[in-house]
Amino acid sequence: xxxxxxxxxxxxxxxxxxxxxxxxxxxxxxxxxxxxxxxxxxxxxxxxxxxxxxxxxxxxxxxxxxxxxxxxxxxxxxxxxxxxxxxxxxxxxxxxxxxxxxxxxxxxxxxxxxxxxxxxxxxxxxxxxxxxxxxxxxxxxxxxxxxxxxxxxxxxxxxxxxxxxxxxxxxxxxxxxxxxxxxxxxxxxxxxxxxxxxxxxxxxxxxxxxxxxxxxxxxxxxxxxxxxxxxxxxxxxxxxxxxxxxxxxxxxxxxxxxxxxxxxxxxxxxxxxxxxxxxxxxxxxxxxxxxxxxxxxxxxxxxxxxxxxxxxxxxxxxxxxx
Amino acid sequence: xxxxxxxxxxxxxxxxxxxxxxxxxxxxxxxxxxxxxxxxxxxxxxxxxxxxxxxxxxxxxxxxxxxxxxxxxxxxxxxxxxxxxxxxxxxxxxxxxxxxxxxxxxxxxxxxxxxxxxxxxxxxxxxxxxxxxxxxxxxxxxxxxxxxxxxxxxxxxxxxxxxxxxxxxxxxxxxxxxxxxxxxxxxxxxxxxxxxxxxxxxxxxxxxxxxxxxxxxxxxxxxxxxxxxxxxxxxxxxxxxxxxxxxxxxxxxxxxxxxxxxxxxxxxxxxxxxxxxxxxxxxxxxxxxxxxxxxxxxxxxxxxxxxxxxxxxxxxxxxxxxxxxxxxxxxxxxxxxxxxxxxxxxxxxxxxxxxxxxxxxxxxxxxxxxxxxxxxxxxxxxxxxxxxxxxxxxxxxxxxxxxxxxxxxxxxxxxxxxxxxxxxxxxxxxxxxxxxxxxxxxxxxxxxxxxxxxxxxxxxxxxxxxxxxxxxxxxxxxxxxxxxxxxxxxxxxxxxxxxxxxxxxxxxxxxxxxxxxxxx
Numbered sequence: 001x002x003x004x005x006x007x008x009x010x011x012x013x014x015x016x017x018x019x020x021x022x023x024x025x026x027x028x029x030x031x032x033x034x035x036x037x038x039x040x041x042x043x044x045x046x047x048x049x050x051x052x053x054x055x056x057x058x059x060x061x062x063x064x065x066x067x068x069x070x071x072x073x074x075x076x077x078x079x080x081x082x083x084x085x086x087x088x089x090x091x092x093x094x095x096x097x098x099x100x101x102x103x104x105x106x107x108x109x110x111x112x113x114x115x116x117x118x119x120x121x122x123x124x125x126x127x128x129x130x131x132x133x134x135x136x137x138x139x140x141x142x143x144x145x146x147x148x149x150x151x152x153x154x155x156x157x158x159x160x161x162x163x164x165x166x167x168x169x170x171x172x173x174x175x176x177x178x179x180x181x182x183x184x185x186x187x188x189x190x191x192x193x194x195x196x197x198x199x200x201x202x203x204x205x206x207x208x209x210x211x212x213x214x215x216x217x218x219x220x221x222x223x224x225x226x227x228x229x230x231x232x233x234x235x236x237x238x239x240x241x242x243x244x245x246x247x248x249x250x251x252x253x254x255x256x257x258x259x260x261x262x263x264x265x266x267x268x269x270x271x272x273x274x275x276x277x278x279x280x281x282x283x284x285x286x287x288x289x290x291x292x293x294x295x296x297x298x299x300x301x302x303x304x305x306x307x308x309x310x311x312x313x314x315x316x317x318x319x320x321x322x
Numbered sequence: 323x324x325x326x327x328x329x330x331x332x333x334x335x336x337x338x339x340x341x342x343x344x345x346x347x348x349x350x351x352x353x354x355x356x357x358x359x360x361x362x363x364x365x366x367x368x369x370x371x372x373x374x375x376x377x378x379x380x381x382x383x384x385x386x387x388x389x390x391x392x393x394x395x396x397x398x399x400x401x402x403x404x405x406x407x408x409x410x411x412x413x414x415x416x417x418x419x420x421x422x423x424x425x426x427x428x429x430x431x432x433x434x435x436x437x438x439x440x441x442x443x444x445x446x447x448x449x450x451x452x453x454x455x456x457x458x459x460x461x462x463x464x465x466x467x468x469x470x471x472x473x474x475x476x477x478x479x480x481x482x483x484x485x486x487x488x489x490x491x492x493x494x495x496x497x498x499x500x501x502x503x504x505x506x507x508x509x510x511x512x513x514x515x516x517x518x519x520x521x522x523x524x525x526x527x528x529x530x531x532x533x534x535x536x537x538x539x540x541x542x543x544x545x546x547x548x549x550x551x552x553x554x555x556x557x558x559x560x561x562x563x564x565x566x567x568x569x570x571x572x573x574x575x576x577x578x579x580x581x582x583x584x585x586x587x588x589x590x591x592x593x594x595x596x597x598x599x600x601x602x603x604x605x606x607x608x609x610x611x612x613x614x615x616x617x618x619x620x621x622x623x624x625x626x627x628x629x630x631x632x633x634x635x636x637x638x639x640x641x642x643x644x645x646x647x648x649x650x651x652x653x654x655x656x657x658x659x660x661x662x663x664x665x666x667x668x669x670x671x672x673x674x675x676x677x678x679x680x681x682x683x684x685x686x687x688x689x690x691x692x693x694x695x696x697x698x699x700x701x702x703x704x705x706x707x708x709x710x711x712x713x714x715x716x717x718x719x720x721x722x723x724x725x726x727x728x729x730x731x732x733x734x735x736x737x738x739x740x741x742x743x744x745x746x747x748x749x750x751x752x753x754x755x756x757x758x759x760x761x762x763x764x765x766x767x768x769x770x771x772x773x774x775x776x777x778x779x780x781x782x783x784x785x786x787x788x789x790x791x792x793x794x795x796x797x798x799x800x801x802x803x804x805x806x807x808x809x810x811x812x813x814x815x816x817x818x819x820x821x822x823x824x825x826x827x828x829x830x831x832x833x834x835x836x837x838x839x840x841x842x
Contacts, residue, residue, distance in 0.1 A: 178439040178447070185425045185436050192423040195385075196437030196487075197408030312426065320387075 007147045009268045014152070014160055015226055017264030019044065019235075021163040022218030023242035024249070024256045025170050026211040032174065032251060033207030034187035034313040038094035039079055040215055041239025042101030047072040047219025049105035052119040052230035053112060055126045061224050064126070068223075069216035075101065076212025077205075084204045087317030098239075106232050117232035119223070128157035128225040157225040159217060164257070166214070171253040183207055187311035190318040200318045215239075237294065244297040250308045266293045336399025338363040338495055338526035339384070344393030346379055353379040355550045357393070361495075361543070366517060366527045368537040368558070371547035372570055372625060372797070377530050380547070381497050385417045386410040397495070411438075413495075416488025420499045422480050426473040430466050430483050431455070434490050451490060458489055462519045463512065477604070478509035485516065496520065497528045502536060503627065504604060514540045532570075532625045534563040534836040548572050567832040571799060579779045582787065584807040587616035588650075590760050590791035591637070596645035596656070598632040598815075607632040607643065608815040614760065614791040619782065621806025621823070622795040625835050629815035630795045631676060634764045637793065638673030639666035640681070649760060667696055672753035676764030676795070682749040683737040690719040690733040693752050722751035727777060743774030750778060754785060761785060764795040779805055799828055799835070813837045 023040045030037040047068035055064025075097050082093035106117040113119055133154035140150040174180035186193045186203045194200050218238075223230040241263050248262075249255035270289040277283055339361040346354040354376045361367045371377050382388045384395065386404040395402050397413045404410050410417070424433050431448050434455065439447040452468050459465035466475070466482050475483070481501060488496055498517075502510040517527055517540060529541060537544050538558060545555040546569040554569050591614040598607035607629045614620045622630055635641040642657030649669045655661040663673065675681035683692050694703055694715045702718070705711050719733040726747045728740070737745055746766065753761065766782065767775040782805060786792050796802050802809055803823060810820045811834035819834040833839075 176444055178442050178444055181428075181432060181436060181439070181444055185428065188425045188427060189423070192425050192433075193437065195407050195417070195419065195423045197406070197411045198437045 003144070004147065005272070007151050009265070009272050011152050011155075012268040012271065013261060013264040014156060015264075016267045017260045018160045018163045019218040019222050019226070019238050020242050020245060020260040020263055021167060021257060022159075022214050022221065023239055024245045024260050025166060025253065026214035026218070027243055027246045028170065028174075028251060028253060028256055029183070029207050029214065030211035031246065031314055032187045032311055033183050033204050034190060034311055034316065034318075035080070035083055035204055035208055035211075036090045036094070036310075036315045037079060037208075037211060038091060038240070038243060039075065039097035039101075040211075040242055041235050041237065042094075042098035043072040043075045043212060043215035044219035044222065044239055045098075045101040045105055045233070045235045046075055047216040048223040048234055049109060049119070049219075049230045051220040052122060052223035053109070055122055055224055056113070056120050056229070059124070059126050061122075061125060061127050064224055065216075065220040068220040069213060072216030072219060073209055073212035076208045076215070080205050080208035083317060084201055084208070087319065090315050090317075102233055105230070109230065109232070119230040122224060122228045126224070127228050128159060128221070130155045130157055131161065157221070159221040159225050162217070166217075167253050167257040174253065179206075184311075187313055190313050194318075194320065204318075218242075237297075241293060241297050244300045247308050247310075248300045251311065263293050263296065266296060336363075336396075337361055338398060339528070340396040340399070341380075341384075342394045342396070344380065344383060344390045344395075346383060346388060346390050352550050354383070354390070357547075357550075357552045359545060359552060359555070361526060361528060363398070363526050364521060364524045365542040366521050366529060366540055368529045368531065368541035368544040369547060370532060370534065370537055370544060370566060370570055372532065375547040375570075376550040377547050378499065381417070381499060381528070381530060384410065385415060385497065411491050411493070414493050415495045415497065416485075416491060416493030418481065418484040418488065418496065418498045418501060420501075420503060422484050424472045424480060424483060427471060429469050429471055430475075430486075431468045433472060433483055434468075434487050438491050454490060455486060458486060461523075462516050464489075464516060476509075477504045478506070478512070481505070481509075481513065482516075494524075495526045495528070497530070499530045500532070501529065502531065502533065510536070532836065534566050534838060537566065538563060546570055563836065563838050564829070564833060567836050567838070568829055570836075571828050571832040579776070579783055579804045581783050581805075584618045584786070586618040586807070587789070589613050590616050590650055591793065592648040592651075593637070594646050596633065596636055596643045596647070598629075598636060598641065598643045606815055607636070610645075610812075610815075610817055612793075612810060612817065614793050616759075616791050617786055617789055618808065619786050619792040619794055619806045621802035621809045622793065622812055622817075623799055623802045623809055623831055623835060624797070624812035626797045628812045630764070630797075630812055632815075633812070634673075634676060634762055634795050637666070637671065637762045638675065639663035639671075640673075640675075663696065667756075670759035672756060672758035672761045674749055674753050674761070674763040674766060676768070678746055678749050683745060685738040686736055688733065689723070689728075689735055689737060689740070689748055690716045692737050692748055693719040693722060693733075695752065697752070697756070718755075722755055723748075725755070726751040726781070741771070742768075743770040743778075746770055746778065747774065750781060754781065757788075758785075758790055760791045760793070762793045762795075765797065766794070767796075767798070767801060799831060803828065803831075811835055 023044055027037055027040055050071040051064040051068030054067035055061050079093050079097055082088040083090040109117040109119060136150040136154040139146045174184060182193065182198060182203055186200055190200045222234055245256060245259035245263055248259040270292050274286045274289060337360045341357055341359040344354055344357040357380060369377050379388065383390045386406040386409050389405065395404055402413050404413060431451050435447045435451045440450065455468050464482050464486060466479055472480060501513060505513060521527055531537060541558045543555060544558050546553045546566060548570060594611045596607055596610045597605060600606050610633060624630055636643040636656065639662050642661055645656055647654050647656055649671065654669055679685055697703060703711055703715050716733050723731040723733065728744050728747045766778050770778065782792060794806055806823050808820060809823050809826065809831060810817045811831060813835065814837065818839055
């Protein structure tokens with residue numbers, strides 16, 4: 001494996017990790033506040049569809065993203081209503097949102113565009129374009145640093161550059177602000193929050209909305225940044241991989257970033273090396289390589305990463321006793 | 323008394339808290355009836371009463387958990403509405419709950435500032451709290467490491483954090499709900515030192531407890547509650563524990579139960595040195611030994627939470643303990659394999675749990691399904707190893723319901739649709755009809771109407787007369803007195819006294835229930 005290949009793989013890792021990072025942070029906010037959310041997938045998918053659809057109609061990726069964020073936050077609100085106001089089962093609500101988004105996007109897509117659930121290909125201002133760093137072309141030929149700067153750092157879309165600072169922003173909000181303290185408290189012991197004179201419901205709704213916003217960014221990136229248009233079920237389990245990364249990271253933002261990068265890396269390797277020759281055994285099948293991130297997900301969820309303690313009040317609707 | 327205080331301290335005339343005519347009902351249960359209470363500023367005021375006397379309800383009204391049906395709250399002379407906790411905090415009231423309201427994986431500092439932060443950023447609030455904590459630590463012996471994580475602190479320290487939380491919110495009135503229940507004696511005396519120094523600084527403290535020694539040791543004034551009413555308020559120095567015990571228990575009308583003198587036979591249950599330690603490492607049951615003979619009822623009296631539940635669960639095979647249990651002379655396990663509820667049943671132990679809705683019944687299952695619980699392997703209920711004989715179960719249920727006068731006698735109704743008394747009869751019917759050699763029964767008539775109480779009492783006596791040994795646990799002293807042949811009183815996880823029922827009275831037992839033995 002030469003240096004150029006390594007750079008290429010890392011470059012594609014950055015792009016592939018971005019939706020995971022947004023979704024993982026979305027789950028982090030929600031679960032830290034005590035609302036389990038397996039509907040990350042559905043929210044991303046809804047956002048991906050509406051981003052691409054509105055961008056296709058208007059030719060503006062920003063309007064598209066706004067539409068995507070709105071769709072995702074509306075679904076987040078539905079999840080909030082079900083699990084906070086009506087104290088329903090959070091898993092069921094999440095599953096319902098996933099099914100709803102999967103069916104709805106395909107149905108509306110077919111109705112609007114007649115392309116079998118796809119949106120038309122986006123071009124120009126209809127999608128996020130790579131941002132080239134200054135002098136990227138000039139120093140590309142410099143050994144080592146050149147490719148790192150011009151290929152790895154430069155040439156990604158806006159949302160890729162947004163994802164990394166968002167991780168640190170999330171950390172800062174959770175651990176350095178009043179809001180973060182209250183949010184973490186409500187996921188651990190809502191009674192303490194309630195007796196402290198704060199609104200459990202209000203805090204949880206805020207967390208769900210943040211979750212919707214971040215899922216929306218992840219979804220918008222999928223259809224307008226990474227790809228040029230929406231394809232049916234294009235999230236392909238990324239919402240669940242993000243959940244696995246969240247557990248792997250034990251609900252901590254910076255570890256979440258690392259976990260998402262690891263998943264992105266596996267995916268990048270799978271794409272780059274579709275046929276690996278192992279001497280004496282023959283070729284590793286393509287399918288096995290493509291399954292790598294999912295296999296890691298299963299391994300992590302099966303608890304091979306040591307004890308991961310979720311927020312204590314997670315999944316439990318808050319009912320005032322006494 | 324109020325007049326005297328007013329003349330003595332004219333500047334501080336208004337009491338810190340004044341309740342006027344507070345009433346609160348939950349459905350048919352009147353938890354608080356027309357309660358008036360006046361707590362002078364800068365005093366420690368104790369509120370005593372049995373379980374269910376309405377102490378906690380009253381304090382919940384004061385802290386904004388409940389809205390009173392009628393009545394007025396005045397804080398420092400001003401009529402104050404307290405619709406929620408926030409309003410209570412705003413009025414300068416702080417509460418130390420029996421179960422601490424702390425976030426377990428937060429530090430002390432984070433818990434203290436939670437909900438009382440100064441601005442959107444945490445840094446300044448934490449710094450302010452740190453300096454305040456250092457100051458309070460010196461002033462009131464309230465030292466806690468501000469950076470310690472709550473779950474690593476002992477219960478006594480966690481309680482200090484709760485007090486610090488209230489002080490950080492500038493509470494002038496501090497309510498402590500059963501604060502010593504979870505403390506060791508030395509932790510408790512430390513707490514009292516803290517409370518005294520807080521009082522000396524002008525804070526007003528309300529201490530809710532059922533332990534009379536604590537009242538005598540630390541309070542200035544004491545109010546007694548009984549059955550939702552405030553029966554007396556006296557100065558602590560003018561009263562005696564005996565008087566308080568009598569006020570607490572009151573003169574109750576004994577329910578009449580037709581009962582012959584007991585005819586005790588061989589020892590059925592012989593428990594020695596039973597000890598239960600909970601998951602926090604606190605001993606809930608301490609070295610309890612007791613015997614119950616064939617044909618007698620041993621009543622366990624005591625204020626709830628003094629180890630009775632643990633004792634019942636150990637005997638019923640629900641939780642494990644150290645020590646030894648012999649049934650009819652045969653050793654049975656207290657922990658590990660063979661200590662489960664099924665094994666107990668096979669030894670002839672029937673268990674009627676305290677909480678019938680959680681442990682006794684599956685509320686959404688039919689009466690006949692509930693009737694088979696615990697006896698699924700009974701040959702009468704099974705065709706063979708694979709299929710149950712539902713018809714036999716239904717048949718048995720119909721018969722049992724008739725014998726136990728369950729109304730409506732419909733085996734197809736779900737348990738939830740029966741009244742409390744009829745639910746209890748279903749459980750009793752299931753356990754009684756197996757002809758147990760030992761019955762352990764907890765709170766047999768809790769939430770049961772008066773007619774059903776008599777019926778249930780009569781059945782328990784009948785079971786005794788048919789040769790069973792009965793261990794009866796109840797927080798209702800009159801129930802214990804009318805049913806049992808011997809009474810053991812539990813306090814703080816121990817049996818602190820045992821009496822023959824015919825040779826004792828409620829005052830003597832009331833003192834024992836409050837932890838006062840003639841020896842001490």
